[in-house]
Structure formats: C-alpha cells, structure tokens
Amino acid sequence: MDRRTFLKGTATLAAGGGVIGASAPLSAVWAAAQQPADIRNHQPGMRYRPHGLTGVSVSALGFGMLRLPMLADGKTVDETQVIRMVRHAVDQGLNYVDTGYVYLDGQSETVTGKALAGGYRDRVYLTSKSPWWIMERPEDFERFFDESRRRLQTDVIDFYHIHMIMHRGWKEKIVPFRLIEKMERLKAQGKIRFSGFSFHDNVTLFKKIVDANADWDFCLIQQNYLDTEHEAGLVSLKYAAARGMGVSIMEPLRNGFLVTPPPEVQQIFDAAERKRSPVEWALDYLWNMPEVSVVLSGMGSMQNVMDNLAYASRSAPGMLSAEEVAVIGRAARRYRSFDGAIPCTGCYNCIPCPRNVAIGYLFNMVFNQYKADGDMARAHRLIRYSMSPIQRGDGPQACDQCGQCLPKCPQGIDIPAELKRVQRELRL
Incomplete structure (x- = not known):
C-alpha cells in the first residue's frame, strides 16, 4: 500500500465517522510488516515494525550513533568497541542504524561506515542528517550529503533527514534554501530512498x-514518558502517523536522565506487579504505541546493547496493561512534583523569544531535571553542549524582562521571574 492510497482510505474513514489511522489501512500495513521473507536482516529474536508506508519493516530498536564509548581523552571514539557493539546488534536482528553529519564532529559517520563494512551495510537501513545551521549557501546541502556518503562508505542513504528543524532554521535556511526540493531531488535520483526530518x-x-510536503516519508521526534507535551509531543506523533509517515523516536531515556530514577520514582516502579528496570519501563512505554516505528537508543557499552536487545525481543504494540500504563503515569507525575520544579510542559508556545532565550528547554529539560536529581554538572552540560544560540537559543541571562512571553504560556508561568530563578540557582 502506498501513502496516497492510505491517505485516501483514511479520508474515507474520517468522512464516515471513523478514526483516522485506524481500522483496515493500518491493519494491512502491520500485517505486511511481519513477513520474515520481506524483512531485511530478519532474526527470530527481534521484533519488527512498519516504518509508516515506506514498505519496509524496521527493528523495534535502532542503534543511535551519537552517544558512543570514547577513549580516555574523552574526545575520540573507541572504534574497536563501537564496531564490535554495532555488529553484535546487527547479528541479533537490529536493522536500523542512525547517525548524522555533525555527530561527534564527523567521527560518528566515519565509525558507522567502518562498522558496516564487510557486508553489514546490506543488512541494515542506514540514516544520516543534513545540518541547516552550518549551511552558508544552498549548495552546502549537496556538499554535506556527498561527504556523508564518503564517510559512510555507501552510495545510497536509506533514510535522510533535514536535521533538527526549529523555527529559526525553517524561516532562515530550509525554506529560502529550498531544502525540501533538494531532498526530493535526491530521492528521484536514487541517492536516498526516503526523505524526512528531525524536529525540536x-x-x-x-x-x-x-x-x-505531501511526500515526506518519516520524521524523527523526541518522545518519552515525561515528554508527552514537550516539543512535538504525542499530538504530533499521531498527526504524522495518521498521514502515513513513519515515526522514529529519539531521547527515549531523556539523555540518560530516566536511567537512574530518584528514590521517590523508583519506589513507584518497585511496587508494580511485573518487575522491569527503569530503562525497560521507558522503552516499553514507546513500544506500546502502534504509531511508533523505531526507538533509537544511544548505547555506551556492550551491556547496554545486550540489555536493549533483550527488551526489544519482547516488545509489541499494546504490550502494557492498563495498570502498567498507570504506573508510568504515576512515575511521570512524581518527576514533575519535586520541590521547586517549574510547571512547564515544554510546549514551546513561548518561543521564538525576542531575545532568543531558550525558555521551554531551560525550564523543562534543564532546570526541572536539576530539581529532581540535584545534578548541577548535568544541567551545565545540557546548556553548554545542547543549547547553541543558533539552534535552541540563549541562556536565562539574555532575558530583558520584556514580558512578551507571558500571555503565550498556557500554564500561566511568570516566565521572566522564573528565568531569574534558573539563573540564580544554577549559578549561570
């Protein structure tokens, strides 16, 4: 089934009072995705899911090639260890490997190419991403793409993204540089198989x-049990899936934050009838949703790989009972209720800010995590390495108290006052 047929079918369902994305069209897609002969690198211990209407089945777990083991200098990828980890995962049925042009200053693409040499490339779907924020002219798009192919040692990239779309990138680079048209041209030339974007x-x-773009094949969004409203949120996940797009998930563990819950949260998980590790709870929350195609995990050790493969082997849509879903809900509410937390969901309605302050990111991703775990070093890392001015925005010190954000906040937060508190408590 192609995407246009799917959309026609779901439109008919909607006109007749049905639910878009439900019933026959999606059932047919799921049934087709379970045929071993049609699954690249099929292994019986792995579970596979349809990637929207692309026609391909992808492993429930994808290998995210950003957070990799490093050598003692903290700057150089441990290639020997990474290659061993990637190949072990592929041998166990993983068939989706995700990297990006800027990841680890290009080292990620290079080590990915090495890991997939010797026949492994043909066993996986390979992704990469085009970074708008370092483009100075439209021609940079093709130059970055060709450089990615050289590093990855491949002629064709299966899933290619416009990387990290935000309001500034959309307005200043993606639309004026006609990047969507350039993506579709690559697809027509057979240099990429599927076009999509990642989003923040x-x-x-x-x-x-x-x-x-009616021809988007997929998207990559941040989602986990704390981020139901953050950035794209669950609304966007369902919006994309209802249009036949595959939905890839990043940050299932929120940059590692959900790996080791505070005692108050761990007690909630410990009380559940079926015991799971915090990582498995987080991954199962996502795999429970049929709209999710693949969950990307950055894995820093062979033990991480083995654990995540085991979790993926028992994953399925609808796998959680109503009580297990409620357990996750209680854990999420406890995370948000630590003393001093700001009642911010990360909806980003307050941006763009006239002074380019990264308001929602600072509140929801940085400060509230600090209030839960007390890890100021982590908070500073999230600001220093994940919040460049051209992408997310500037720090709280850039706020001039103009107040333009106040009527935009659905939570009624006194944003200027809270930015002052963030600056003070994080010693920025």
Missing part, C-alpha cells in the same frame, strides 16, 4: 512542516 520545536510548526 512546537506542535504548530510541526504540523506546518508536515503539511508543506
């Missing part, structure tokens, strides 16, 4: 981007 902004912009 609000629901309104997400829908605008999806609707701007």
